[in-house]
Amino acid sequence: MRAATIRDGEVVVAEHPDPQPGAGEVLVRVRAAGLNGADILQRAGGYPAPPGSPPDIPGLELAGEVQALGPGAQRFRPGDRVMAITGGGGQAELVVVHERQLMPVPAGLDWPEAGGVPEVFTTAHDALFTQGGLAAGERLLVHGAAGGVGTAAVQLAASAGAHVTATVRNADLRDGVRALGAHDVIGPDGFEERGPFDVVLELVGAPNLPGDLKALATGGRIVVIGVGAGFKAELNLLALMGKRGRVSASTLRARPLEEKAMTARAMERHVLPLFDRGALSVPVAATFALDDVAAAYERFTAGGKLGKVVVTA
């Protein structure tokens, strides 16, 4: 098969042996695979693939058709439209995924949209609801809301009855974020005065943390899943005690099979029904053929886009 391949800090297309599905695994013919920040870190050499994933093929999410079943796999049939997060290897013509990580593709989504769903919606749902405990009536602040996870978070939170305040650095993208359901879309400055917020989804990094804490409601939760702007934060513990607050942080990529499978079940139960009902959309900023994967990475890192960059195979 052909696959995006990391060679000396560049992403090229190269031939690899076809992967073979083991017990409980499914061979998927990939049709679309979204790019994520972790791919960029991996390309630079600073974020090796987790054990069990191809070391040199990036891609944390994919959508495609079931091509073959490994021994004991029974949740899907050949030809089924499926999607999943994976530890790596998604940006290829073929990938092997454990059937417990696979989800069905909602009927209304085309391939580029489906290829951009798993990582960002799973990440956003896990951060907002599983970690952050966001509930109807609460107030949410999303930093960096125009990106992939941000656009998913805005939609999920608004759909669940939360009031959503979103910070977006690029003024050209604010109307797009508003259209996704955010109630208040602002620049990156002055958010401290817009609280109190019950949940803060931090996709930007350490420089925001003092302001996040200042704007936190009593009993509030700060969930950090992106630190592109820096990771060394100041935390005033006395202020956090006074707020009876908490700061949690997480990544999806490094989790073991059983935890990734739990997030897939949470998606099937709480998110996919909202796609079926038309309450969620997948903003796709740009689509590139696998042969043009290097250009896809350039587009991803250039910024100034709303939603996902997707490679089609």
Added chain:
Amino acid sequence: MRAATIRDGEVVVAEHPDPQPGAGEVLVRVRAAGLNGADILQRAGGYPAPPGSPPDIPGLELAGEVQALGPGAQRFRPGDRVMAITGGGGQAELVVVHERQLMPVPAGLDWPEAGGVPEVFTTAHDALFTQGGLAAGERLLVHGAAGGVGTAAVQLAASAGAHVTATVRNADLRDGVRALGAHDVIGPDGFEERGPFDVVLELVGAPNLPGDLKALATGGRIVVIGVGAGFKAELNLLALMGKRGRVSASTLRARPLEEKAMTARAMERHVLPLFDRGALSVPVAATFALDDVAAAYERFTAGGKLGKVVVTA
């Protein structure tokens, strides 16, 4: 009635009008009331009593006999032995407490022991289990384990099947902490190498936080409820993401009635049965009559003690 009274940074004994129980409240004849760190802060003028509490009478916990019932109060009868946390006013001959905050005194406890139970056991239980989610088989690190909350936490965690590592600065107190059930008692240095810990109970403050994070297990929880050594902490968000960890912080004193009442129900359900079974003890370092309350505060701040300082009335 007579009560400990804060006057210009000193604690004296003064006359006050007898408090009157309102709807749902109970008038308690106080027999014993423990001292806590918040009393010291309040004495210094930096931590005013919460609204609804006497502004000048310290005391966050007490044990005594029910003397009279306000309208509608029905959980207890005059003469019943009760104990409670309260927003203030516990170090007095009489105090009014809402009946939903009151708990029965376990049969085996004398008055000084009972007066030292509510604040530290409620705080420790809330921090370890409600906030920290500590469960059997997990590994706990308690910083500052010789103090009131620390000695309660060591016992509660060991009773619940956790492995307990305790840091105790004063070498003379380490055997006492070991006798309470701690499996590994060490000085304040080098704890980073003793992990990984599923839960860290931070009773010392900000200087420990980088080490706490280094020693944290995947999915671990740091719970901060004491910052005597400093509150401005450094938090490496990338490391916290890698651990999929969380830092929460809290105080009991400022919580509203319904939340304090919930902690009293948790105590009745999960902690008082362990007293009845003889699995918990209340180390009382020193007892002072109400007339000697100033000496009690001196003893409390002098350090070098295992367990509670209690005023009897």
